[in-house]
Amino acid sequence: MSDAAPAWVMPSETAPHDCTWMAWPSQGYTLGDTPDEVAAARRTWAAVANAVTAFEPVRMVVVPADVEVARAHLHPDVEIVTAELDDAWMRDIGPSFVRSADGTRLGAVDWVFNGWGAQAWASWEHDARIGALVGGLAGAEVIGSPLVNEGGGIHVDGLGTVLLTETVQLDPGRNPGLARADVEAELARTIGATHCVWLPRGLTRDYDEFGTRGHVDIVATIPSPGIVLLHEQQDPDHPDHAVSRALRELLEDARDARGERFEVVGVPAPRTVADAEGLVDWSYINHLVVNDGVIACTYGDEHDDRALGVLAEAYPGRRVVGVDARPLFDRGGGIHCITQQQPAL
Template sequence: MTAPMAGDWRMPPEWAPHARTWMAFPTKGYTLGDTPAEAEAARRTWASVANAVARFEPVSMVVAPADADLARGLLDPAVELHQTDLDDAWMRDMGPSFVLSADGSRLGAVDWVFNGWGAQSWASWEYDAQIGRYVAGLAGAEVVTSPIVNEGGGFHVDGEGTVLLTETVQLDPGRNPGATKASIEAEFARSLGVDTFVWLPRGLTRDYDEFGTRGHVDIVATFPSPGVVLVHSQEDPDHPDHAVSRSLIDSLRGVVEAGGRTLEIVEIPAPATLFDDDGPVDYSYVNHLVVNGGVVACTFDDAHDDRALDVLRQVYPSREVVGVDAREIFARGGGIHCITQQQPALP
């Protein structure tokens, strides 16, 4: 579906050159867990992702003042720390979505309204709702204020005018009551410079549980290059996402993107692990971060890790693919893409 004319801002694709990656350090609440051991596991895993990204490009970590010394002890010395109050650590969602002016000369930062993934009962967002503007200021970006509730994990762009999104996120009554596809499309066109919308009906099964996002697309599908969509494929019929992923893949068949190409669908297998103590997992290799010269990918100590990393090498042939064990992140509701946010480089 094509929306109104795109605005003056454009969001580059993730594979475009980055100035840096932004993250936030776990500070409290469910992300740290209930025991010192769980807190330590969360902090070490976030730090492992930051240190992997720092091999390829600068990393800036936002950290609550009380956690600065802990963070410094776990992070590569090259990682910059910026101290301010935080509720949580999901930079993709609470942070800004960076954009460039149409001529590429100015950096902008879309500051979505953040309300804890649709005002979820367990979430707090007093401080996190301010992180978009805070990070924009540190980056020297012009703030592009958006009136809609949205998170960076709820969409993917190809940089040429196409956006992937899900009906259960942007149209969620807990986020944007009364919103229509037309109203969301108009705002995305204005703030992200997109004009072709690929609406998926839903996300993965686990994402609708208590600590889920209600359908973020960044564990379902992404664009690794123009005209290509990489899609999560659950091959085992014993997992409820077997039917879900087949339906999502079918919905993408024949879709024409902004450049006039019919999307080429590349399937990436779900991990062989099907369940944990809380039910069917939503482990996903789709939830990776593209960085300068590389890809930082989720692994799960799983029989399908090597297969999936090979698929990533095929769709990103000029980049080094590095895996980081993401099980501790997924246990808390997301993956590597969810805790990072890329800042594009100015030409």
């Protein structure tokens, strides 16, 4: 990568936020087909938003027809802005916020969004415009990018390190013909990445029909420089047991942008290994860091308290709040997937 100073830098999620952005579920697979599914989606998106409001402002993008129902579910402090949507995964359809190198200007990287690699079930006519829309509403300088990417496909430490997976950015359905060097050059230009740590893959279920093909934000994250939290499937009969072990070996050999090795901290997967659809990819890694807090996935599982304790140790001084994420994972994601932080200047 270039040694030139980056024009833009993506701060760590632990840096102070101005607000968190979300999108309200309004149609399709995310909302569900039955009245019970619709109610569960609305309750869960609202539970996450309302939990975040205890720590920082929330701005919710809502389709005009759903403003009344959204308002009925949301804390009065949640600000509603209207726009048409296809889905409600703000981490992926929204921009990745960055700051100028001197910290005085806010930028918003508007990745190309094509339905997680042009998935047959996905639509993205409206969602493809949300990155630029949210960036503009935030008062940011919108930074266009030709790279097909989603916010759930990257995690940064704020010092130039980025975690990503080969099956996302190098996915033929996203960026056919691009090599690692091409992706790395674009990440250097847009988010100030000076060192990429490529994971070979994500969790097993994420490659099913409604998966993302390997998003890193259910696999690993960087709570502070030099530390990696890693999803650790402890059941040897689950295929992610082998995935976790391989990723640990890779990360323990890897170095960050400073040239230093990582300390890899395992976060135990839930004891539950399957639901009605098959083996689960439920993950405590898919949490959102907010001002003075962490909004974490819970599953009504015996490992919930243990995992939230690991998160509390990883984020000292922050209050960890659990929200039942099973209705989110039923739809293909978690708390991190439906949120996007806007850093403070």
